[in-house]
Amino acid sequence: MAEPEKRGAVPTRSEIADKYKWRLEDIYPNQEAWDKEAAEVGPLVEQLTALAGHLAESAETLCKAFQLSDQINERATRLLNYAHRKKDENNANSTYQALADRAMALLIQAESARAFFVPEVLQIPEDRIRTFLEEDEGLRLYKFILEDMFRHKPHVLSAAEERLLAMAGEMAETPSEIFTMFNDADTRFPMVKDEDGSEVELTHGRYSRLMESTKRDVRKGAFEALYGTYRKHINTLAATYAANVKKDIFYARARKYNSSREAALDDDNVPTSVYDNLIAAVHEALPTLHKYMELRKRVLGLDELHMYDLYTPLVPDLKLTIPYEEAVETVKAAIQPLGEDYVKHASEGLASGWVDVFETQGKASGAYSAGVYGVHPFILLNYQERLNDMFTLAHELGHAMHSYYSSHAQPFVYAHYTIFVAEVASTCNEALLLHHLLQTTDDKMKRAYLLNHQLEGIRATLIRQTMFAEFEKLAHDYAMQGGALTPDWLMETYYGLNQTYYGAACHVDKDIEIEWARIPHFYNAFYVYKYATGISAATALSQKILEEGQPAVERYLTFLKSGGSDYPINQLKAAGVDMTSPEPVRTTLKLFGERLEEFSKLLES
Template sequence: MTTYSSRQEVPEKEKWNLADIYPTLEDWQKDVQYIEQAAENLKKFDGNIHDGKSLLAYLTESEKVSYKFGKVFAYGMLHVDLDTRDTASQSLQDKAKQLGVKVNAATSFFMPFLLGLEESTLKAYMEEEEGLQYFEKDLRDAYRYKAHVLSKEKEEVLSQLGEALSAPSHTYGMLNNADIKFGEVTKDNGEKVELTRGMYAKLIEDTDRNKRKEAYKAYYQPYVHLKNSIASTLGAAIKNNVTVSRLRNYSSALEKALFADNVPKEVYDNLISTTKQNIAPLHKYAEIRKDRLGLDELRQYDLSVPLVEGVEKEISFDEAYETMLNALRPLGEDYINTLASFKDARYIDVRETPGKRSGAYNMGVYGVHPYVLLNHRDNIDGLFTLAHEMGHAMHSHYSHETQPQNTARYSIFVAEVASTVNEVLLINYLLNKETDEKLRQYLLNHFIDKFKGTLFTQVMFGEFEKITHELAEKGESLNEKVFSEVYEKLFREYNGDEIVFDEEVKYGWSRIPHFYRPFYVYKYATGFASAVHIANRILDGDAQTQASYLEFLKSGSSEYPLDLLKKTGVDLTTPEPVENALKQFSELVEEFAKAPTK
């Protein structure tokens, strides 16, 4: 395993080249000065847009500022993430953030102005100024919100209440990130230490059941202790969301959440009902887990430990990249050649070094190229993370190369499709070529657990959000008892009767930050199901799906997410894509069940 004690030790070819954004710091500073001046100029349009010409002038200048700000912000953020301890980099990011506040303040007048226009007036502006056609989709998108925008006075009141309305989420964040102290766990030498989140993630996968149990109890201890306080923050967040949805004339909080992506409520309901109709294989997997672990009873702290031990396969970064390229060949020559070029062009920061941001991500910088941050480990998990993030990078590359700036950024609704298609193609490739039975078992287990976490668990969370918001909409009280009853019932429905419940299980709702960003997690599940559907068709040799999928990657946000997916053969208004994904899950579980355990 390659480890580095400093960034200087990392080979140049495995480090980002940030000079592609700005060759020098002086070039960055020039754009900062430009944006500062341009923000002042944008303010002058407030009250001075009276015709198509002035509207076009504002939109053109605003887009230019947005383009430069994107580069300025990326340059600062990417520098910080390479070494979060570096104060010079922090000052770049701070300056970019301050600039963002200035730009937002300078342009805040525009949306109320636009929605105050009569549609006939906007139409006249469009007809008189040909250049406005470029911005037509943006303008029409904004106009969809007209029925949900209040009078100027009410909008001002809501704006002033913004901080108060977000207080429950902020309070939970402080509790969860700053104040919570986990219980103690025992180190190998017998010493007692306070559990951290990083330790928990490792210990809950430990083969020693006593260690798992101790970590589980210690992790849940503060959540159980604070259950009433956390129920108060979550209840308030849900009620605030319901109240704002009513004030803005939405029929429900769910409808408000789906509005931006133009997704009908049926898609959400269909995801839940189809998943629950096909839940039996997940229950069977719990039975297999109990059997493979040799347990008399299966508990929640037994659900994360890998079922196949001792698989340590070292895969260098170069070998991982080559394996990924081979696995993705069904996507065609252009995809493979483009992806191959990213490695030597230094789009990827590969290695973990002191101070570097943890995890992995892709950031598409419009007008430059994608930047991918990794903390690469030379193992199978590292290979999967690479394939996942390069899926995002290729989505950014194709969309940015094909689309104009205003439709180049893709929606979060479709973001996980490109990354998961790569993972499905990779697992298929590895399973087809792998002859070592133990490694095959490890790969199956890996993919089954990925399926469970990305689809089943997120759908369960989505149903929890739906039920609790509907209770609030009926005027019923929300408290610890209500949340725990709803969560426990759902956990049992999804995970089956094989699991023996510890007291902590029902408090699972208290540790999920996503619940403060309502009706968001379902997108993980729809994206995953869509990707499985697309990847399996491509693997079946469906040339039309392969071609339409590449078009999808080039489409950015040129159409609404459901319309873009329909072009690839995925219609989420029907049960078919989710059913197909769940069918594959069932097949994976069947194959895993049949394999020899020794």
């Protein structure tokens, strides 16, 4: 067995050589081992629930409760990880569908068992907690966790009120569920023309591909068909989104926050000034985006640049074929600036069962990395030998190395990093790969393609996500002040933002006023800004690594090893990036301007 054939039917898993598969037996050697550990969760849950009502009795009891909670969570997440990885190998396999269901039931059981924990801890006077920490060495491990619990105490309600909020939780998810059902299950888009002139049914997946078409009538047709469909349901979608915003405001007010934005950011202990600085820094750089729009219009030879012209490539797709082994060697060369230790462990992981490489029948689509504490990370790919696939490998390896260092340096309770920093290591790897490729090519078109890749990455991940973040801020602020989120208000506000961001060089089509209605992330409020801060932190860190060398590498590795042992702002600051300042965002936008200038010269020379 070897690599799958380049053409023909998608291979079955048995047709792929073992060296291209992840090694899940590193988690459990067989089903019996999984069943054995699953059976151990129940007794641990019983031991923990027996401590309910007794946490204040002694430091020893409180420490025991923390340790039991960790043991339960570690086992439950390992069981779930194995079950989901097996299921993702072939989603049609009913055995592992059932195993995933069993694992999720165990995790829910574990979470339910710990429900009493935080409210009961917060009933213990803080001075008594301080005494406990002095008395019990084992409890000192949980000092940061305890401090964070008490940091949230002003926003924790009475037991009866907390029960009411918990009971309302399922109801509060209704707007999101309605949107998901509308968007993914009930909505049918019309037939449109594809690149070949054939009639195809428009879908979410096909829309992205059609918007990259070199044929303008194909792009325009898909654009108008998509937004025409959403416009027919605009009153329902506005009411659904408004209900979700009202839910956010209700919980913020119930928990005594000044705004729903403050409540959302407080989970990571991120000040709202970080959000405001991001928006302000991007606004400063909008003239550079406008220059990019002017260049796009010139290169495409258009009298007028429309919103459906923003995604078609400015450089013809490079028909590069990059075998997986070549991609691995290129990525390993690109990460050399991160030092011997990083490269050594990454190389060992890539060669020893971390990665599931090729597409097979029933395998989960896309790509991801999943850390398993006490084992190693696992990376799922569907490698197709394209340049983008090599960037995906570098990206997921970044996630995996973050998990590797965190789990080796931290106890279980602090081994998992927050979403705020989750994209930093992965995007840093991509930046290093791009730097390496630019340093090692003299081919004009390849260099232009790579520069365009980076420009589009910054535009989509930093600038566009910041526009989304600004829309969320405006909508929540307006509703908090008593304003009604009517279809007209939402459309006018969103259209105005697009005019501001894309400038006079772009004709902002009327249909774009409805784009907010199709963004699933808006139902997880104040999340998208983390994409923008993540790419900014990663870009600033990669530049420091390339410019400063070893001192910057050591700070970066310390960051990777810190897991969840501190607040993300503090972790990034120790790595050399202060996200309370707009400078990391400005650094990335400055790079955007420099890349644009070089790209423009290449295309117009």
